[in-house]
Amino acid sequence: MRIATWNVNSIRQRLDHLTAWLAERQPDIVCLQEIKCQDDAFPRQAFEALGYNLAVHGQKTFNGVAILSKLKFDEVTPGLPGDDGDDHARFIEAAFSTSSGVLRVASLYLPNGNPAGTEKYSYKIKWMNRLSHYASERLKLEEPLILAGDYNVIPTPADVHNPAAWVNDALFLPQTREKFRALESLGLTDAIRAVSDDDKLYTFWDYQAGAFQKDHGIRIDHVLACPRMTDRLQAVEIFRKARALEKPSDHVPVIATFED
């Protein structure tokens, strides 16, 4: 079972890159973020032609998440619980029947939160608290659970090229990192850190200032796994090459492979 995440920064701009990558890598489940279109504008046929089922939670202009799956969806639930007034499309959960029982996978796009000290940052922190509450409820079920997406969190100094330049950034503030550790404390494992202690495992490079060429990246796209899925984790790959394509997303895909 291979589960991927990719912030594509517009599904319509990235359609060719995404379909070529899917055809080559054939992940079973793909969590997408920043699709930046409404549900009816999502290019469904391109993915159905590759054998994927779709669950889309879109929004005009900004945000938007989706899940592609070779497995049939048993249930699809858009929206993160905990705030009925939150109209950002940043979360979608799907449930699947597998040989090892019900598997739940969520695609999430956690708020950026910049600039710090504004309502944008308080929204981020509230969103992280809601995510923790959701995760704790799901973990109580003791069923396979994967939370994958763009967390907009740099977990440690090893996950950024120049930590000093990020100390006041919403992605790296102590409170942000503390909330991320709170998720881990619930029993979720940052999959790549279960298989590697390397630095420079970046998943995002800014479009500006030649950041990719200088490898000025950050690691903010994460696959979090429950204990049972962590036991089955075999490998995690970051597809750095995707950032070198023509008209790339500023994020690259990550695939976690789990024993069937």
Next chain:
DNA sequence: ATGGCCAATATGATTGGA
């Protein structure tokens, strides 16, 4: 040379991203 980009929108300036 210490700044350099990108996507969506009734669109050519603004907003958001990170």
